[in-house]
Amino acid sequence: MSAITSGAEIRGNRAGVLSKAETLIKALPWLERFHGKTVVIKYGGHAMSDEELRHSFAEDIVFLRYAGLKPVIVHGGGPQINAALARNGIDSTFTAGLRVTTPEAMEVVRMVLTGQVQRDVVGLINRHGPFALGMSGEDANLLTAERKQAIVDGEPVDIGQVGEIVEVQVGAVRALLDDGRVPVISSIARGDDGQVYNVNADTAAAALAVALDAAKLVVLTDVDGLYANWPDSDDVIDSLGTDELAALLPSLSAGMVPKMEACLTAVRGGVPQAHVLDGRVLHSLLLEIFTDEGIGTMVLPSPPGDPVEVTA
Numbered sequence: 001m002s003a004i005t006s007g008a009e010i011r012g013n014r015a016g017v018l019s020k021a022e023t024l025i026k027a028l029p030w031l032e033r034f035h036g037k038t039v040v041i042k043y044g045g046h047a048m049s050d051e052e053l054r055h056s057f058a059e060d061i062v063f064l065r066y067a068g069l070k071p072v073i074v075h076g077g078g079p080q081i082n083a084a085l086a087r088n089g090i091d092s093t094f095t096a097g098l099r100v101t102t103p104e105a106m107e108v109v110r111m112v113l114t115g116q117v118q119r120d121v122v123g124l125i126n127r128h129g130p131f132a133l134g135m136s137g138e139d140a141n142l143l144t145a146e147r148k149q150a151i152v153d154g155e156p157v158d159i160g161q162v163g164e165i166v167e168v169q170v171g172a173v174r175a176l177l178d179d180g181r182v183p184v185i186s187s188i189a190r191g192d193d194g195q196v197y198n199v200n201a202d203t204a205a206a207a208l209a210v211a212l213d214a215a216k217l218v219v220l221t222d223v224d225g226l227y228a229n230w231p232d233s234d235d236v237i238d239s240l241g242t243d244e245l246a247a248l249l250p251s252l253s254a255g256m257v258p259k260m261e262a263c264l265t266a267v268r269g270g271v272p273q274a275h276v277l278d279g280r281v282l283h284s285l286l287l288e289i290f291t292d293e294g295i296g297t298m299v300l301p302s303p304p305g306d307p308v309e310v311t312a
Ligand SMILES: Nc1ncnc2c1ncn2[C@@H]1O[C@H](COP(=O)(O)OP(=O)(O)O)[C@@H](O)[C@H]1O
Pocket: 044, 045, 046, 047, 076, 078, 079, 220, 221, 222, 223, 225, 226, 227, 228, 229, 230, 252, 253, 254, 255, 256
């Protein structure tokens, strides 16, 4: 027998249906603006902690792909590397937000990023749509790096096999994008000296966003955005210009340093906007790209408005 719905029920559902249609229509200007555009998304290790959030991230990526955008993912894996180093009895320290990478730590970093985290992210996305394909920055000479030194109190400090990106060859990534794929990239680089280098994933994402002429860089992490007076307050800076950000950088600490440097590099390199978003919020990527809700911190070319007041 065919299913029958009463007229009263249909009229009762109408309001809910209309509000869903309104949500879709509100996304229209953003769909037009970003259709065919490349968006580089840094998926931080801390943003991968929860099962429901991981699926919401994968759904967002597949949604972006079906909506005609070209998402490129650069994944992190700091907490996963920490756990693997601890299991192997290898000490792990950070200088200026970067892991001091001995040759034995480098083996673990490479194995965890390309052999574990990248595989997990690819598998996760492909459960929602068959688009993801993993690459290391070493593949097809995507990322070439030289040994980097950290600067501490104005002095250069050796931090081992940490790489500073000196060349990006995006041919292989473009080929994947042209084929409708979603590249998932691990932040390991090759060196002309035959070494492999550990590159901070925020830094790698910024270099790729610039090289790919991306319309946006989005950095997903585990805080609301850039806090103005962290750790004393949780006031989030909604938006700031590159000049203000450059002035602020010396006062920032820990993981925020490479993240905000990445936003600065990307926007100064021609990417129109960079965002730091809370990956703990379900569907934060879709909310950022397809609505005008201000979530997280946005970096724009200077001047974007009044300078923010910040105390170190
Ligand atoms: N001004 C700041 N605003 C927000 N977070 C900050 C700030 N300064 C330092 N942090 C720290 O940086 C961390 C994010 O960096 P990180 O742990 O490297 O994340 P991810 O794994 O996502 O790359 C936050 O969890 C917070 O503890």
